[in-house]
Amino acid sequence: MAHLGNSVEYGLHCLLWLTGPQAGPASSRDLAELQGVSTSFLAKIFPKLEKAGIVSASEGIRGGYLLARAPDRITVLDVVDAIEGDKPLFECQEIRGRCAVFGGKAPGWATDGVCAIHAVMLRAEKRMREELAATTLADLAKSLDGKMPAAMPGQVQAWFAARGAARTAAPPDGPKRRRRRPSA
């Protein structure tokens, strides 16, 4: 599995649909079906984005997710950290202290400070994170806006509206159940 996995890819693509003008909140089910990704997989991702303050959730049949702050204040790194959590590029096992010459008792000079090999990896991770922090959802949306035809945003809004209308017009048989989570 890649270091930045499918969850990040799915989360970013679906968040992009929340950057434009919206009629209302979007459920993670609708976002998943619009984007063509697994609904159950996306239903696990959006609560993490909510916990990180990237989206806000509302409940009920018209409930769903909205961005919790402006897209130019949400970086790719914010989304990666929200979804992947604390996942280092390299996990130092401090093997520098295990040299056979030390006879099981590593001297201070061998283990003081950060291992030089670990330090290289930490610098590499810092560069990677700096680059991920340099792009926001607004930047990604702008690059998409520059490519898509003028009619596309309206088509997407119409798609969401049709989904919402279908949901409110035809309630399922049986006792009405309150949807506890917009992703349910």
Place this chain on the structure above:
Amino acid sequence: MAHLGNSVEYGLHCLLWLTGPQAGPASSRDLAELQGVSTSFLAKIFPKLEKAGIVSASEGIRGGYLLARAPDRITVLDVVDAIEGDKPLFECQEIRGRCAVFGGKAPGWATDGVCAIHAVMLRAEKRMREELAATTLADLAKSLDGKMPAAMPGQVQAWFAARGAARTAAPPDGPKRRRRRPSA
């Protein structure tokens, strides 16, 4: 598992023992035992380093590995690539073309060029790789030399010499078998 895994950590630590003055080639078994890591694990790593031209191998009872080029011409990135192979930070699944609005036929504008999300990840990977390429085995060895007491290189050489002497002085009973690989 971290993106830059145990194999890279073990490989780098063991390669550092080959950067100084050596009496002769070192087997991967001796390197593993000197560094306190799994011998069978390291025996799988060194052939990859040999294939990448980072170490050269010699056979026989006194055989083993030497660096194939000067330590200031071997970067951390060379070692990572030799051991990890082609392991991208992010694997784009081109889900941008799956939008439900396209009805199964993604238009050219949606899939032309590199996906903007993939492009961010490729830039982040490039920064990470640039940083890994900025440090050589010579840099790492220099930082270690600055810490270790003057007697340490001699102790390590004595440790290798004792291992070699034990191997040549006490051949195993039974028919003599030629060791095909220094790592065997």
